[in-house]
Amino acid sequence: MKKIEADQIAVMSIHYQFYPLARFFDTARRLNANAVDLWAGYPHLLLDKDWEPAARAVRTAADERGLRIICCTPEQVRYPLNLASTEPGVRARTLEYLKRGVDAAGVLGAGMVQVVPGYGWYDSPKTAAWSALVGSLSELCSYASQRDVTVLLEPLQIIESNLVNDRYDAQNILRDVGSDALKIVVDTTHMSVRGESLEEYFDLLGDGIGHIHLNESDQVPWGQGTLDLGHFLEVLSRYDYDKFCTLEICSLPHYVDADRALQENVNYVQNKLAEIFRPFNLSNGGKYDV
Numbered sequence: 172m173k174k175i176e177a178d179q180i181a182v183m184s185i186h187y188q189f190y191p192l193a194r195f196f197d198t199a200r201r202l203n204a205n206a207v208d209l210w211a212g213y214p215h216l217l218l219d220k221d222w223e224p225a226a227r228a229v230r231t232a233a234d235e236r237g238l239r240i241i242c243c244t245p246e247q248v249r250y251p252l253n254l255a256s257t258e259p260g261v262r263a264r265t266l267e268y269l270k271r272g273v274d275a276a277g278v279l280g281a282g283m284v285q286v287v288p289g290y291g292w293y294d295s296p297k298t299a300a301w302s303a304l305v306g307s308l309s310e311l312c313s314y315a316s317q318r319d320v321t322v323l324l325e326p327l328q329i330i331e332s333n334l335v336n337d338r339y340d341a342q343n344i345l346r347d348v349g350s351d352a353l354k355i356v357v358d359t360t361h362m363s364v365r366g367e368s369l370e371e372y373f374d375l376l377g378d379g380i381g382h383i384h385l386n387e388s389d390q391v392p393w394g395q396g397t398l399d400l401g402h403f404l405e406v407l408s409r410y411d412y413d414k415f416c417t418l419e420i421c422s423l424p425h426y427v428d429a430d431r432a433l434q435e436n437v438n439y440v441q442n443k444l445a446e447i448f449r450p451f452n453l454s455n456g457g458k459y460d461v
Contacts, residue, residue, distance in 0.1 A: 173411040174448045181206035186420040187429045200236045202437045208417040212246030218271040226278040242283040243276040255289035255304035273315045285323040288335040305347045312350035323356040338375045354381025369406040383416040390421035393439035
């Protein structure tokens with residue numbers, strides 16, 4: 172059983188869309204966060220054809236504050252993109268964009284890029300869309316593996332995708348793509364809506380899990396929803412999880428006072444880590460990094 176360390180916890184920038192990225196970095200540093208998960212979208216880092224200078228500036232800003240960017244998370248849901256589209260032009264545009272995301276991950280010093288599965292038409296059989304998704308991910312993973320970047324695929328709720336929604340879909344996509352560069356990121360919000368558990372994901376996928384979005388219900392700050400963070404941390408410990416967890420806030424009302432939302436989220440997780448794992452941390456006086 173492994174203690175979950177504070178430096179395994181990363182904070183995501185997605186709810187700072189109404190603020191300069193520097194403000195997110197400054198607040199993360201003030202809260203003693205060490206790792207960040209970078210939402211790559213306008214106005215922070217738009218992955219257009221001229222993305223590279225902006226990405227280098229973002230890397231410099233993070234480095235100056237002693238922050239490590241662990242994942243590049245390009246905006247996809249709100250953009251006209253779909254890895255599973257059966258329209259060749261849409262798929263080509265999506266792959267071009269996400270390959271920029273892979274390259275941006277390299278510039279940012281991140282070893283991971285996160286993608287979502289897209290969708291097929293909800294009134295049609297999923298066979299064609301699934302085949303398109305497998306082909307797209309195979310091409311993207313081949314590109315990423317040559318650059319030592321891991322592609323993280325997130326199972327979504329049915330309101331966002333009809334292709335990869337649960338642990339069995341995740342198992343199937345890992346099997347059909349067959350690339351070591353592809354891993355699953357489990358979001359505890361989506362997982363819980365589906366009625367699944369972390370134990371079920373780990374039992375089925377094992378090392379196929381590459382990342383965790385450690386989120387409260389409705390992706391609000393921890394303590395404002397209904398999920399049991401303590402139980403999730405204990406499960407991660409029991410399965411000897413040694414990778415990163417990202418704290419993500421996607422509840423739009425919390426975008427208004429982004430600093431407060433981040434502070435409440437980080438403080439709640441800090442306190443829960445101390446409560447659960449203090450007996451395992453006597454060697455440094457019970458102190459935590461965040």
